[in-house]
Amino acid sequence: MRRTLRVCVxxxxxxVAVASRKVEAQPGKASDIGSPGEPAAAMHDEARKLxxxxxxxxxxxxxxxxxxxxxxxxxxxxxxxxxxxFDFSWxxxxxxxxxxxxxxxxxxxxxxxxxxxxxxxxxxxxxxxxSLQTNTWRLLGQFGYLYPIDRLQLGGLVGVGxxxxxxxxxxxxxxxxxxxxxxxxxxAYDIVPSFFxxxxxxxxxxxxxxxxxxxxxxxxxSGFGLDATATFDxxxxxxxxxxxxxxxxxxRLRFAGSNMNVPAMGDGGNGNDHAITLQxxxxxxx
Numbered sequence: 001m002r003r004t005l006r007v008c009v010x011x012x013x014x015x016v017a018v019a020s021r022k023v024e025a026q027p028g029k030a031s032d033i034g035s036p037g038e039p040a041a042a043m044h045d046e047a048r049k050l051x052x053x054x055x056x057x058x059x060x061x062x063x064x065x066x067x068x069x070x071x072x073x074x075x076x077x078x079x080x081x082x083x084x085x086f087d088f089s090w091x092x093x094x095x096x097x098x099x100x101x102x103x104x105x106x107x108x109x110x111x112x113x114x115x116x117x118x119x120x121x122x123x124x125x126x127x128x129x130x131s132l133q134t135n136t137w138r139l140l141g142q143f144g145y146l147y148p149i150d151r152l153q154l155g156g157l158v159g160v161g162x163x164x165x166x167x168x169x170x171x172x173x174x175x176x177x178x179x180x181x182x183x184x185x186x187x188a189y190d191i192v193p194s195f196f197x198x199x200x201x202x203x204x205x206x207x208x209x210x211x212x213x214x215x216x217x218x219x220x221x222s223g224f225g226l227d228a229t230a231t232f233d234x235x236x237x238x239x240x241x242x243x244x245x246x247x248x249x250x251x252r253l254r255f256a257g258s259n260m261n262v263p264a265m266g267d268g269g270n271g272n273d274h275a276i277t278l279q280x281x282x283x284x285x286x
Contacts, residue, residue: 050107050148051235051285054093056243058281062087062118064136066173068271070217070255076269080125080173082118082134089116089279091243108147108155115139116277125172135166146186153188157201176212178251178273180205180225194235201229210253218255218268225251241285247277 066080092113097106121134142159163178184203191197205225214221227250233243251273 050095050098051093051241052095052098054091054235054241054283054285056091056241056281056283057089058279058283059086059088060245060277060279061085062116062275062277064273064275066271066273068173068217068253068269070269070271078125078172078271080123080167082121082123085118085121087116087118087136087277087279089277089281090114091245091281091283104148108145108153110144110146110155110157112142112144112157112159113140114142123167125170130170132168132170134168135164137164137166138162140182142182144186146188151190151193153186153199155187156183156185157203158183161205174212174216176210178207178213179209179211180207182206182227184227192234194237196232196234199229199231199233201227201231203227205249205251207251207253213253214255219257221253221255223251223253225249235285239284239286241283243279243281245277245279245281247279248274249277250274 061084062082063084064082068078070076070078090113094111095107095109096111097109101107116136116138118134118136121136122131123134124131138161140159140161142157144155144157144159146153146155159182161180161182163180164176166175167173182203182205184201186199186201188199189197203226205227207223207225210221210223228248230246231243232245233241235241252270253273254270256268
């Protein structure tokens, strides 16, 4: 009996020792430091290096030109060109789950807010010889998904934005507010991890409100817009972050009929509104 018990105990201890060695040899275990499991842990740490919060503020040069053909058959051209002006800009990006989950599919969720303004501008509409006080504001809030694959991030964003143009009373162009829905893809790549990267965004804009323009040029309006942004950015381990951005925005607008409730500046017409912005932003990331 004792001999049998000793054999059983010895066998059990031997099996436990063998099982322990197999567990330690499995990759990815926390106890296997310096073993084949280490690359998996390193990959996990690398995935968690995506910042939770990026806050940037700065400014640059913005160019905006609005050209409309209004009146009967669009025979009357009207042009509003701001030339170059200083544009105050800001950018906020949040990855709410970046540090809460090890799964890349969860870390990919992003919230983004972009805005800009130009205050106290002096603009002279083409052919008028008069100078108008002009202010501009714009804001775009988006929800998106940028899935990390090594140095690459792939996905897209969807959101709602607004573009306000406030002009002194004139006979060329009224003050306006364009409110739109935006949808488009985005791709980012870390050329030098953390220190220098590139991101490209493309979007389609669908205006659902063109206040001011519709009142002036007709009782029915339609349009669509496009945009593209190229960003070169980077951040230091301490958190200092920078970005250089080139942005292009375009709207194609159409008006029909006449608004009987508001004195119309022209019955129907069509035109375009496009802008180019160069920005340099500085800030912090966490």
